[in-house]
Each structure stands twice: as C-alpha cells, then as structure tokens.
Amino acid sequence: MNISLLAKHQKLFSIACASLTLSITLGIGLGNAKPLADISWLDIIGEGSIALLSLLWIFFILVSRPPGKVTSALIIGLSCILFTANLDLVDEFIYYQEAVSWLSMIESIPAGLGMLIMSYALYQWHQEQLILNKQLQKRESNFRQHQQVDFITTLYDAEYMRNQIDTELQNKAQPDFSVVMLDINNFDLFNRRFGHELGDNLLREISDLILMNLRATDLACRYAGDRFILLFPDTDLEVAQKIASQIKRAIANIAFKPELSADPVYHQLTFAVESAKFGDVTENILQRVSRRLELFKQGQTS
Amino acid sequence: MTLSTLSTFTAIRTFTNKPSYFCIDDKSIPAHQLAASVLDFSHSRQVNKDKLLRGTGIFSQDLISDKKLSSQQLLKLLNNAQDLTPGNDSAFLLGNRLFPSNYGAISNALMHSRNLSDMLNVLAVLRSQICPFFSANAYTTAHRHYLLITDTVGCKNQLQFLCELYFSALVSATKLIFGQRIPFQFDFPFARPKYIQEYEVHLGHRLNFSQPMLSISFDKKCLSTPNQHSSENLKWHAIKQAKHLPMPKQGFLEAVRRHLTAQHNMGLQHIADLFDMSPATFKRKLKQHGVSFQQLQDELGKQQALFLLQIQQLSNEQSANLMHFNDISNFRRSVKRWTGLTPSQLRLTFKN
Numbered sequence: 001m002n003i004s005l006l007a008k009h010q011k012l013f014s015i016a017c018a019s020l021t022l023s024i025t026l027g028i029g030l031g032n033a034k035p036l037a038d039i040s041w042l043d044i045i046g047e048g049s050i051a052l053l054s055l056l057w058i059f060f061i062l063v064s065r066p067p068g069k070v071t072s073a074l075i076i077g078l079s080c081i082l083f084t085a086n087l088d089l090v091d092e093f094i095y096y097q098e099a100v101s102w103l104s105m106i107e108s109i110p111a112g113l114g115m116l117i118m119s120y121a122l123y124q125w126h127q128e129q130l131i132l133n134k135q136l137q138k139r140e141s142n143f144r145q146h147q148q149v150d151f152i153t154t155l156y157d158a159e160y161m162r163n164q165i166d167t168e169l170q171n172k173a174q175p176d177f178s179v180v181m182l183d184i185n186n187f188d189l190f191n192r193r194f195g196h197e198l199g200d201n202l203l204r205e206i207s208d209l210i211l212m213n214l215r216a217t218d219l220a221c222r223y224a225g226d227r228f229i230l231l232f233p234d235t236d237l238e239v240a241q242k243i244a245s246q247i248k249r250a251i252a253n254i255a256f257k258p259e260l261s262a263d264p265v266y267h268q269l270t271f272a273v274e275s276a277k278f279g280d281v282t283e284n285i286l287q288r289v290s291r292r293l294e295l296f297k298q299g300q301t302s
Numbered sequence: 303m304t305l306s307t308l309s310t311f312t313a314i315r316t317f318t319n320k321p322s323y324f325c326i327d328d329k330s331i332p333a334h335q336l337a338a339s340v341l342d343f344s345h346s347r348q349v350n351k352d353k354l355l356r357g358t359g360i361f362s363q364d365l366i367s368d369k370k371l372s373s374q375q376l377l378k379l380l381n382n383a384q385d386l387t388p389g390n391d392s393a394f395l396l397g398n399r400l401f402p403s404n405y406g407a408i409s410n411a412l413m414h415s416r417n418l419s420d421m422l423n424v425l426a427v428l429r430s431q432i433c434p435f436f437s438a439n440a441y442t443t444a445h446r447h448y449l450l451i452t453d454t455v456g457c458k459n460q461l462q463f464l465c466e467l468y469f470s471a472l473v474s475a476t477k478l479i480f481g482q483r484i485p486f487q488f489d490f491p492f493a494r495p496k497y498i499q500e501y502e503v504h505l506g507h508r509l510n511f512s513q514p515m516l517s518i519s520f521d522k523k524c525l526s527t528p529n530q531h532s533s534e535n536l537k538w539h540a541i542k543q544a545k546h547l548p549m550p551k552q553g554f555l556e557a558v559r560r561h562l563t564a565q566h567n568m569g570l571q572h573i574a575d576l577f578d579m580s581p582a583t584f585k586r587k588l589k590q591h592g593v594s595f596q597q598l599q600d601e602l603g604k605q606q607a608l609f610l611l612q613i614q615q616l617s618n619e620q621s622a623n624l625m626h627f628n629d630i631s632n633f634r635r636s637v638k639r640w641t642g643l644t645p646s647q648l649r650l651t652f653k654n
Binding site: 150151157158159188191192196197200223224225226227286290291294 | 346347388389391394395398399474477478496497499500502503504506507
C-alpha cells in the first residue's frame, strides 16, 4: 500500500484527530462511569463500528486523494460524523452529570452538519469526475477496470483492448471499426544502449504522443513490450491508415533526449492496420494485424 | 538413417566413476547473476525488497559478495518476483536483461562464437553456468534442428515462468549476437496463456501450446548464421576462463536421465549404485526433485517414442528395435500409455 499522499494532508489530518480527541475527552471528562451491569454491549458494537468505519473512510480518502477543495470537504464532513459517533459510543460507558445534560441533546447536530457537508462534497466530486473522465477519454472507452492498467505507461493493457473489441463486435451487426498495431523500431537496441529505465521513460513519452494524435473517440492501449494497439470505432481502413501515418510522423520528429545529454535520439515506428470484417472474432483481428506488422518488420531488416 | 538415429541417442557420455552434479539445494550458483538481475528488475517495478527476499534465505548483502545460492533459493525468489511484480511480462523483461549482464566469461565466449551452431556448442559446454534450470538435447532431421529441453533439478510449478525467462533470453541474445532474429519455433507443454501478446512480441509467432514435449526448433540452414564479431582466440580464452569456475556441468535429474538414456532398462538398484547411494536414499533424492523413478523412465520413453515416430517417421519395427523392445504389441501398448496415442496416430501428427 502506498501511503505517500498522507504526508500532504497535515491540516486535514489534525482536523480528524481533533474531532476524535475532543469527542472522547468531552464525553469522559463530563460524565461518571456506568456500573458494569448497565452497559449494553450490543449498542457498543453498533455505535463502535460506526465510529471505526468513519475513521477508516477518513484514512482511505487521505491516502487516495491529492489535497484540494473536494478532499477537504469530504474529510471535514466525515470528521463531524466521527464526532457524533464517538460521543454516542462514549455515553454507553458513562452517565452525564446533571449540569451537562445538554450535551446528549445536541450530540447529533454535528452528524447532521457532516451529512450536509458530505453531500456538497459528493456533488463536487461528481463534477470533478466528469472532468477526469474527459481527460481519460482516449485512454478508456466506456468501461473502467483499474486492474487492467499497465504499470509503465498507465495506458490500459491488451486484455482491456480485447474486451473493447469484443464489445464493438457485439454491438453492431456490421462491424465498421479499424485496429492499428504499432511498434518502435530497434527499441531493444535503445534499451541496451541507454538502460531500461530510460527505455521505460521513452515508452511513457511515446504513449503520451500517441494520445495527443488521437481523436476523442479513439482508444490506445499498450499491447506488450514496445508494441501499442489502437482502436478506431466507425473508421475505415483508409482513415485509420492516415491517422497512424500522422502518429508515425509525429514520433519521428520528437527529439528524445536521454537524461542530461543534448544529443537527441529519433525513433521510427512501424505500423499495421486492419479493419473488422463481417463475422470476425477478436482473436482473428489481432492475429491478422500482428502478422502483418511482423511482415513489415521483416521487410525492413532484410 | 537408422544408424544415425541410433548414434544421436547413444552419443552421450558414459560415466565410469561417480558423476558430478548439483542438487536442488546445493549452493553452487553465484548470487550476483540471476538473483541480482531479479532484484534490480523488481526494484524498477517498485516491489518491496524485504517481501521479495522473504522465505528465500537470501540477504541483500549476499548479492554484492561472492556467495553462492541454490536452485531452490532462486526458484523461491523467482516465485516471489512473479507474485509481487505487476503485469504478465516480468519473465520476458528479465529474460531480455539476462544476457550479457553479469555472466562475464561465458557471455564473452558466446559473444565471439563463429555462428549459431558454434554458439550452441559453447552453450552445451557452459550451459549450467548461465541456465542452471534447463538442459537441451540436440537432434537433427533432414531440414530441421531440434533442441529438446528438460529440467535439470525439477521446477514443476515454475516451468512456464522459466520458459518465458530463458527463451526470451535466447531470442534477445541471438538477436544481439547475430544482428537478426533467428526464426525459432517453440513448443510448450502447457496451454496457451491468456497473455499471448507477450509471447508474440518477445518470442515471435512460431508458437505451439499443449505439446507433448518442450522443444525449440529451427531451419537447419540457420545453424550457419554468421556472427560479425566472431573471434576464435577471444572465444577460447573466455571458455578457458569460464571452465575455471567450480560449477558442476549438470543437475541431478539431468545426470540421472543421462544414465537412463545411455543404458536401457536400468534398474533402481543399479542406478543408485552408480550414484553411490542406497535405493531408498536415491528415491528420496528423486522425490526432493519432484519426480519418481517410474515417472523419469516413462518420460524418457515418451521422448524417444515421439522423436522416432513423430519426427523421424520410423516404422513400428524400427522404433521398437531402437528402444530395445522385443515385442511389437508391447511397444504399441507402452507408446499408448506414454503419449495417449498409438504409433500410427503419432506418425500422422507430424507437422513441418
């Protein structure tokens, strides 16, 4: 588990801690302990789990989200709920003194307030998500599955592409999409010369460039190694070929600079295009396009 | 043809004294080689080092020392790496980094070999130093060269991972040495994996899955693929250096198989004697490497039958003769038991 984001939330972390300690000290400081016979363990389990789970949620939000308005609102809301849940839990163990009977009357107010703040935060989150979806558009179609994201390029992997092609094939009686497979020439030589870390960087930069050259409806995934695969819905062979050539030209013009050196390394791509045929299955399309790519690559070396 | 077949089978060294070999728990593999590569790779994938080394008995300071590791420790390490590294490509990427890497003299020897045939010969002599888990037996037919691959110390659960690792190392090493891709065909005993794209990109498109034997084959003509950097002097110097390293040439199972192939119908008592063990100890030793004596014998029978019937296309009589069967129907029954197919069915399954 990666908890590096936690360090960026010092203020929010103190708010959550303050809510926790304040509620407990208030409860314990102003009350007298109940005799053991009066304690209802069932209530304690119920109210205890509310307090515990809201703490858990606070933790997960802190480690998952970068700082910002939405994150703050979520944490403040949850801290209010935590405050009430804690007071509820503590008063299972104590009787309040006469003078502070008001405390048990107002103890549910923070929870209500928290719910309001959370609702506002969730609406903001929804807005944020719409923006993020737009940012991710060329990386994912209408389906999200984070387990299938490739570690290096943060594009989706081949399995995700297979599912998307499956969906394309199922949705239409007459398939009309094209698939492009592209491969960096002499990537292994680059790796040997500059090391694998730079090789990984190159893959990242190339995947960004591919995304830049795609239309909003297209999808790019990492196939394997230095090979990428693109899906163009509602696109015939000719148009797909055109876009692929544009990507090839864009990458050929990028002066990739390994680390501090000023001498750029230029990269050429090889690509192959295939269109879906009537009655096609995913595996066949992938076979055809990767065979064709293989042929082109052999043609270059000999 | 019959004679040459016979000679390919018996052209195996026979031992007069106790064979030298390494067992799965013998510490004979330098830690700064494969283990170091695994650690570097996993580090680049942000895998926690302590988790990676858990249960292996390897410490990070071992990797910069002259310490030796056992096959068992390495297998455990590879297992951890496989579990902890995201994606399905870790074996392939590791394979690409394996050569020339930290193998010093042996990499030099391979680097300066004359051609592919020469490279495979160098590999046959020094193999245990660079690839301790697999051994290869070479066979040639009219048009193709075959390398039948078997495990040297047992690796049952990790066969697939090791295939991905060492086969992609072979592909990327030959590409580096010869400047071109050799059209290797790979036959795997396991089923076609879901992540077939990794196989295609790293090993090429000539792939068969669910095959009776693990093998690599290629057009015989490729054996003469020249190496631009060949140098006899540098090669022999490197081989000499590599031979100084105290690593036994073969694994335990490999040594047992050699004896069983060299002499047919060898009994348990006899082979245990050759290895200077009591039959009970010998059986225990086999079990430690994940096989039984019967399994080994069946496996060798299966290999020979497949080679003679499927690849060489010999008749039942010729094959039975070469495999020392006196009775054809007995031979047919054994073949059926080993491979699930009758001899005539096997001959039909030949593919070019």
